[in-house]
Amino acid sequence: MTVIFSGPSGEDTPGNRLKGISDQYIAQISSIIEINRSVIPELAARKENEFSRIVDEVMETLPPAERKASRKYLTQFRDNLGTLIDSADTEPKPRLSIEIPERGAGAAITHLILRFGSLAKAGPQDALLRRSLLVSAISAFEVLFGRVARTIYNVNISALNDSDHSFTLQEMAAFSTLDDAREYLIERRISTLLRDSIDGWEKWLKRACGGASMESLPIFWPLVRESFARRNLLVHTGGSVNHLYVSVVEKLGIPDLAKAKPGMRVEVNEAYLDWVLQELLALGHLLVCAVGTKLYKKETELFTLAAVNAARDLSLQRANHSSKAVCDFALSRNLSRRTEMNLRVRRWLSIKESTGLEGIRSEIEDWDTSGLDPSIAHCKLVLLDDVDPARKAVEDLITAGELSRFEIAIDPLYKELVKAAASRQEATDPRDSDD
Secondary structure, three states, X not given: OOOOOOOOOOXXXXXXXXXXXXXXHHHHHHHHHHHHHHXXXXXXXXXXXXXXXXXXXXXXXXXXXXXXXXXXXXXHHHHHHHHHHHOOOOXXXXXXXXXXXXXXXXXXXXXXXXXXXXXXXXXXXXXXXXXXXXXXXXXXXXXXXXXXXXXXXXXXXXXXXXXXXXXXXXXXXXXXXXXXXXXXXXXXXXXXXXXXXXXXXXXXXXXXXXXXXXXXXXXXXXXXXXXXXXHHHHHHOOXXXXXXXXXXXXXXXXXXXXXXXXXXXXXXXXXXXXXXXXXXXXXXXXXXXXXXXXXXXXXXXXXXXXHHHHHHHHHHOOXXXXXXXXXXXXOOOOOOHHHHHHHHHHHHHHHHHHHOOOOOHHHHHOOOOOOOXXXXXXXXXXXXXXXXXXXXXXXXXXXOOOOOHHHHHHOHHHHHHHHHHHHHHHHHOHHHOOO
16 A cells, blocks of 8 residues: 655645645634534533532631531532523523531632632533634634635636726825735725625625535535524624524524524534534535636646545544535536445445434445445445445455455444444453353
8 A cells, every 4th residue: 555645735736725725624624523522521521520629629728627517518509509500591590598607618618609600600611612613613614715705806807897996096106016906906805705794705706706606515505604693693692682693594494493583592502513513614615626616627626536535534524414515516526436436435324324324225225236346335235234244345355455444443434343343342252251
């Protein structure tokens, strides 16, 4: 096996420079997804230990007699504090009241109440962090869109022709060249564009880039629009629903969101944020691929390959919504038969991981693999969880050097095979048998 290392963007071509924008964006959103899935739950799990640590610090400052007297109030304090901190922002905060006759114990408990008071006002830390992550992710997309817009203006000079900006003589005198004036105009246009709504960006994109459209990409466009509206609420109203938000979500056809009324509060939970992040990830990558294909026709293959590679990478990251969207986009391109089959496997896997096997079982069962190479044909058995035949096919591929155990370990395609192997190992482990 030959491993080839190259720079982050390959050759210095206009297409590769544009693709580099997408690569950076994918890395950023993937990091946010990981924070949402792993880091925040770990922080929440440490909340109990953090409480104990702070309490122990306070208790160590008390004399033994007062420390003993204080301990009997801590359970009552902790239970009341947990209710206070975890209460939703929309709920009135419960009153915290504890009767403590001992002065030293009373001072210690009062100190703890003051120390944790800010947590009660801020609400649960995981909710606060997820709001920030949503804002950060949409900001990252805005940066991406601005860079894509600059690329379009640089290539499609006619996109600037409808500018309503007029230069004064004083402004013209400040520019050394016509290119400087043009660069200034591009900066003004992008600044104005980014202050518009995402619907305004969509209209501009269609005009400026030969009919390119974000809405036509295989992503869940209504959720993307709602997430931008929700971000605006978090930034400008602290999450309190207003009439502007209601007017947006009423048109989206998402039943749960249609119930929103002015004065209600919106939150950002783990499942919602994960879905939005995956849609934004796919949208950003596919936007670059779609625009790149239109602007740099000689580099079309570059953007097709970028989508093919991203489909697999996102599948390995368990970003199933993103992977399916990128598969759908890539399958609309001119592909080799082998690449097409591999993409179909990834697409089926993404659906299986998201909604289960039953919805696609008949489609996979009807897949004729009789003439396909075993490295592809075995995927049918694996997708259908036909464990014993799949295991034999996989072992044959390993023996032939066409598949490695490392690839099996990291690829969710083989998840059920790995589980079955672990169960067999556990059942036959001599350490589990009686002497």
